[in-house]
Amino acid sequence: MTSVVLDRIQDVLPSIPRWSIKVVVHDIAKPQQSYSSPKRYQRIVFADGSGQKAMATIFDNDISKFEKVFVLFETYKISNAKITPLAEKYNKFGYPYQWIITARTAISHEIGHAIPRSATNLNFASIGQLKSSTQNDELKDVLVIVIEKWAMRTIVASGKQHIVRDFAVINQDKKPVILTLWNSVAETEGKIIEEAEENMPIIRATRLSVSSYYGISLASTPTTAITVDPQIIEAQNLKNWRANNGTIISDALASKEYLDHEDSFHATTEKEIYPLIDAQKDKFVVRVRAKITDYDQKFFYMGCNQCFSGVDAELNHSYTCASCKEDALAKPRAKLFLNIYDGSEELDVIVFGDAAAKILQVNSTVSMEMYNAI
């Protein structure tokens, strides 16, 4: 049987028994531990000469076999990788398959006949123009300087424990934002940032989701990959900008505007409930111990963006609010059931909005995404 030499990823189909194609490594993540099974896996995104991308996965024992094989931005000829259908929600590239690379997959490094860098469109998002994405919006790649790092922390959202790690990032757009890495991406890709030699490293982060609940922030998705100091012209330009704009960076660090709504996430480790009660109409201050007794609660509700009245509607549904009579959009708002105890009495309480987000250490958009993901 003859092998078909293909140029386009779109033509690589399960119906073709023997094929080969030349592709470039668009990004490559560190091996990760699956959260839902004992499997380990490593994801690589390949691109053809037209910029079309395909996700490839290496599993378990095969990971170590390819440890030194694939290098970012290098070109390879891949033959007869196993092709499996990709569930629609994981199809980020308009190509409905993923490739499984195993020890039996033939790979050759194409040094003399590489796909030119000009053909691989890296397409970085402008941070100044980021808008909140709804679920269908495309994911963004960014090239940024990490100006502040925080330790890994654990949160509970939608009944599950999650590991998150936050970074403040900035680039030529002069608009610092928070980048939050989640779960195995926080552990593996976050470690790459932590181990960077430079104090304020330049990173490329791929396939991020954009949230606007607390101003614009970025969050990793399960296939996010991070590269420190990528060897590309855009990174060299950003390096020059960093060298010439120390004042902008130190002003951003001093003002910490990016923490406007998140200060409690990082400023304190001890969470006390009395400032929240103090904010109520009949003011009183009581120091209590609070516990979340129901980990299956949603941690958010959908409500009117004007008056916060609850509504049974999808995100961004536009309607006339029955409570405030305004034109409203359905937005998530943090909501938390707690049990508090002052040493003598227990009381069940409900906490809303920023106060609930502070205790949860997660905003309602993220709670909603976590809830929808399960």
Ligand SMILES: [Zn+2]
């Ligand atoms: Zn309303």
